Amino acid sequence: MHGASNNGKPLRKRIKDIRRQELAEATLLTLQEFGVNGTTVQRVSERAGMSHGLVHHYFRTKADLLEAGVRLTNARITAEVLALLERAKTPRQRIAAVIEGNFAPSLFTREIAQAWASCSGEAAFNESFARVMRMIYRRLMSNLLWDLKKVLPPQEAVVVAQGVAMMIDGAWLRRALESGQFTREQAMKPIWIFLEANLPKEAGE
Amino acid sequence: MHGASNNGKPLRKRIKDIRRQELAEATLLTLQEFGVNGTTVQRVSERAGMSHGLVHHYFRTKADLLEAGVRLTNARITAEVLALLERAKTPRQRIAAVIEGNFAPSLFTREIAQAWASCSGEAAFNESFARVMRMIYRRLMSNLLWDLKKVLPPQEAVVVAQGVAMMIDGAWLRRALESGQFTREQAMKPIWIFLEANLPKEAGE
Amino acid sequence: MHGASNNGKPLRKRIKDIRRQELAEATLLTLQEFGVNGTTVQRVSERAGMSHGLVHHYFRTKADLLEAGVRLTNARITAEVLALLERAKTPRQRIAAVIEGNFAPSLFTREIAQAWASCSGEAAFNESFARVMRMIYRRLMSNLLWDLKKVLPPQEAVVVAQGVAMMIDGAWLRRALESGQFTREQAMKPIWIFLEANLPKEAGE
Amino acid sequence: MHGASNNGKPLRKRIKDIRRQELAEATLLTLQEFGVNGTTVQRVSERAGMSHGLVHHYFRTKADLLEAGVRLTNARITAEVLALLERAKTPRQRIAAVIEGNFAPSLFTREIAQAWASCSGEAAFNESFARVMRMIYRRLMSNLLWDLKKVLPPQEAVVVAQGVAMMIDGAWLRRALESGQFTREQAMKPIWIFLEANLPKEAGE
DNA sequence: GATGAATGAGGGTTCATTCAT
DNA sequence: TATGAATGAACCCTCATTCAT
Numbered sequence: 001m002h003g004a005s006n007n008g009k010p011l012r013k014r015i016k017d018i019r020r021q022e023l024a025e026a027t028l029l030t031l032q033e034f035g036v037n038g039t040t041v042q043r044v045s046e047r048a049g050m051s052h053g054l055v056h057h058y059f060r061t062k063a064d065l066l067e068a069g070v071r072l073t074n075a076r077i078t079a080e081v082l083a084l085l086e087r088a089k090t091p092r093q094r095i096a097a098v099i100e101g102n103f104a105p106s107l108f109t110r111e112i113a114q115a116w117a118s119c120s121g122e123a124a125f126n127e128s129f130a131r132v133m134r135m136i137y138r139r140l141m142s143n144l145l146w147d148l149k150k151v152l153p154p155q156e157a158v159v160v161a162q163g164v165a166m167m168i169d170g171a172w173l174r175r176a177l178e179s180g181q182f183t184r185e186q187a188m189k190p191i192w193i194f195l196e197a198n199l200p201k202e203a204g205e
Numbered sequence: 206m207h208g209a210s211n212n213g214k215p216l217r218k219r220i221k222d223i224r225r226q227e228l229a230e231a232t233l234l235t236l237q238e239f240g241v242n243g244t245t246v247q248r249v250s251e252r253a254g255m256s257h258g259l260v261h262h263y264f265r266t267k268a269d270l271l272e273a274g275v276r277l278t279n280a281r282i283t284a285e286v287l288a289l290l291e292r293a294k295t296p297r298q299r300i301a302a303v304i305e306g307n308f309a310p311s312l313f314t315r316e317i318a319q320a321w322a323s324c325s326g327e328a329a330f331n332e333s334f335a336r337v338m339r340m341i342y343r344r345l346m347s348n349l350l351w352d353l354k355k356v357l358p359p360q361e362a363v364v365v366a367q368g369v370a371m372m373i374d375g376a377w378l379r380r381a382l383e384s385g386q387f388t389r390e391q392a393m394k395p396i397w398i399f400l401e402a403n404l405p406k407e408a409g410e
Numbered sequence: 411m412h413g414a415s416n417n418g419k420p421l422r423k424r425i426k427d428i429r430r431q432e433l434a435e436a437t438l439l440t441l442q443e444f445g446v447n448g449t450t451v452q453r454v455s456e457r458a459g460m461s462h463g464l465v466h467h468y469f470r471t472k473a474d475l476l477e478a479g480v481r482l483t484n485a486r487i488t489a490e491v492l493a494l495l496e497r498a499k500t501p502r503q504r505i506a507a508v509i510e511g512n513f514a515p516s517l518f519t520r521e522i523a524q525a526w527a528s529c530s531g532e533a534a535f536n537e538s539f540a541r542v543m544r545m546i547y548r549r550l551m552s553n554l555l556w557d558l559k560k561v562l563p564p565q566e567a568v569v570v571a572q573g574v575a576m577m578i579d580g581a582w583l584r585r586a587l588e589s590g591q592f593t594r595e596q597a598m599k600p601i602w603i604f605l606e607a608n609l610p611k612e613a614g615e
Numbered sequence: 616m617h618g619a620s621n622n623g624k625p626l627r628k629r630i631k632d633i634r635r636q637e638l639a640e641a642t643l644l645t646l647q648e649f650g651v652n653g654t655t656v657q658r659v660s661e662r663a664g665m666s667h668g669l670v671h672h673y674f675r676t677k678a679d680l681l682e683a684g685v686r687l688t689n690a691r692i693t694a695e696v697l698a699l700l701e702r703a704k705t706p707r708q709r710i711a712a713v714i715e716g717n718f719a720p721s722l723f724t725r726e727i728a729q730a731w732a733s734c735s736g737e738a739a740f741n742e743s744f745a746r747v748m749r750m751i752y753r754r755l756m757s758n759l760l761w762d763l764k765k766v767l768p769p770q771e772a773v774v775v776a777q778g779v780a781m782m783i784d785g786a787w788l789r790r791a792l793e794s795g796q797f798t799r800e801q802a803m804k805p806i807w808i809f810l811e812a813n814l815p816k817e818a819g820e
Numbered sequence: 821g822a823t824g825a826a827t828g829a830g831g832g833t834t835c836a837t838t839c840a841t
Numbered sequence: 842t843a844t845g846a847a848t849g850a851a852c853c854c855t856c857a858t859t860c861a862t
Contacts, residue, residue: 121326531736
């Protein structure tokens with residue numbers, strides 16, 4: 001077997017994937033440190049340990065690079081939520097998993113929140129960012145609704161889900177802007193108050 | 206009466222105030238159309254119908270100009286809330302006024318929400334923006350707490366206020382990102398559900 | 411007598427002279443603090459306590475303003491030298507007066523030396539500056555030669571005068587660049603050594 | 616030999632050095648033609664036949680570029696002096712070499728003198744320029760003192776060296792400002808008169 | 821595949837100068 | 842006479858992008 005077929009892909013393809021992954025990772029970290037505005041191709045390439053020319057070899061444009069970075073963040077959140085969801089059984093446990101996942105200690109850091117806020121701000125004027133942010137929101141909503149609809153009438157479920165989603169977004173924004181501590185406990189407390197008040201007493205048990 | 210006495214200020218002084226106001230307004234509109242990133246001195250000056258040199262005659266630096274624009278938005282929100290608060294009597298009415306004010310039809314537009322989101326995103330990496338955004342937040346919290354503390358034990362009041370604030374921020378962000386309609390009614394519904402569940406039945410009546 | 415003829419000049423003419431004098435003075439001080447490069451019309455007008463618009467009322471162009479400032483410096487040096495020359499009797503005393511005048515404690519300051527150096531540097535590329543600097547040089551040379559020729563053969567006198575002039579210029583440059591002290595005594599010592607070696611023993615006594 | 620090994624440096628590194636050298640040279644010439652004030656990045660880049668953007672690729676800042684230009688001049692003077700010093704044997708010969716070097720026909724041109732004067736003027740208000748100019752001065756002094764101290768008591772040597780240095784600076788300034796000819800012979804004559812009067816008769820022979 | 825050389829558009833800012841009041 | 846409003850050219854610098862090697 002001479003060199004070919006790692007995972008059924010030719011070596012060249014593999015390198016391409018690896019480099020793109022590395023660059024997405026570097027972009028993600030640069031976004032955390034400098035925000036969308038301060039994320040230059042130069043800085044990303046430096047963090048990735050490549051020449052800046054190479055970046056354009058793998059990403060046609062800076063926008064593409066940024067999108068890759070944001071998608072990676074997205075993937076991380078997804079993974080966190082999925083891991084928690086796996087162990088959850090009842091609707092209430094599953095709802096708890098979604099919320100816990102969105103405030104996982106490894107995620108709910110000031111740096112990530114800042115990057116997230118920066119991307120959200122950019123999304124208002126940048127369709128490619130907007131797409132990703134909307135996707136994140138839709139998955140959150142769908143996760144919440146899936147279980148809420150099991151214990152609440154549909155229309156009520158939608159309102160509750162929206163309320164929770166609003167609180168989650170608001171909490172992340174607060175995390176980004178509050179230089180002092182805004183802890184995940186502080187963030188989750190009103191969310192649970194809101195939920196407890198709306199879930200049927202025996203809900204999902 | 207020979208010529209003088211416009212408000213007791215000489216004409217010259219007036220012009221300075223007028224231009225600064227015009228520029229702040231132009232900045233605000235440019236922020237709405239292009240976001241923080243896309244708001245260049247050139248664009249603001251064009252919208253204001255001035256040369257770009259003149260901008261620096263009235264604002265030492267671009268940061269000063271932007272701050273003026275953001276403060277103007279802030280002032281508009283404040284005015285809206287204050288107008289509603291004046292007519293409010295009971296704590297519950299006053300809380301309602303604060304919430305209604307934050308979703309006044311003239312304010313809760315997609316354009317303004319986009320500008321707001323953009324500024325929030327910038328605030329994560331820009332102390333001058335951060336200051337203004339924190340100020341807005343603190344005033345919101347203080348407005349809410351003032352009345353909540355009248356009807357709830359202090360610690361509970363804080364949590365409820367935080368929950369409402371989170372929802373308001375989350376709603377504005379949703380307004381900015383959702384190209385489809387996200388109405389003020391949709392925004393306020395979960396907020397009131399949250400409040401009703403936490404306010405004592407007879408609260409403020 | 412209504413208003414006219416102060417010094418045979420109409421009042422309006424007087425004001426013009428006063429303002430020009432004030433501005434020349436302010437220019438001189440600004441040159442000392444910021445150098446030619448850093449001397450802006452704005453800064454000069456501020457120091458003079460006028461609006462910057464007024465500057466162009468009295469000086470057609472910035473170059474004219476600067477020239478006035480440099481000429482004023484020149485006048486100060488001249489006055490210093492003339493005052494000392496008046497009391498001098500013998501050629502040697504007169505030569506001493508010229509040298510002492512060029513290093514008068516009130517003149518040979520770091521600030522003035524810096525302004526002088528800055529103007530000299532500019533003179534290389536600015537004919538109007540060059541004219542003034544050359545005039546200063548020529549008067550120095552003529553002062554020195556007048557007396558040196560009384561005690562030395564003409565050709566020798568020219569060389570000695572040139573040597574002294576070179577040393578004076580070199581000393582002023584040193585004063586400007588040496589942040590540590592370079593005193594007038596240090597400056598004059600080699601000059602006198604040079605002179606003593608070339609003047610006839612009984613010269614001018 | 617396959618392609619590599621230009622001085623042991625990869626081609627890439629070579630280009631960087633070449634461009635920096637070219638730019639330093641272009642800066643030097645621009646300084647001669649326009650002075651510090653008139654030396655813009657644009658002009659330098661044009662003279663070097665590059666885009667202005669490229670200048671910032673090789674020099675982080677305009678100040679760095681100017682420093683490189685000044686250092687290059689400095690290096691030229693040094694080389695000239697060193698070449699002459701090599702052939703000198705006795706202290707007197709070595710002193711002569713230092714002086715001749717400072718007035719080498721290829722150096723003591725009006726253009727170079729003008730650039731030098733401009734840089735000196737700038738040095739009064741610009742620490743980075745001041746550093747270079749002081750360095751040049753210190754090397755001159757150390758060169759002179761090294762040999763003067765062999766033939767004169769230390770304190771006397773210092774004064775003589777300072778006198779010579781003052782004369783050299785004064786001569787260069789004269790060269791810059793005198794549109795008519797001020798020749799190297801004119802410059803050196805009083806210097807030698809000064810030296811002969813102070814060196815012991817048999818000095819260094 | 822990988823580098824960094826090279827370009828050029830665009831940004832913020834300064835400043836001399838003109839002009840209406 | 843005096844002010845400062847207004848303009849526009851020029852400057853330094855950053856950055857995404859292209860391209861030869």
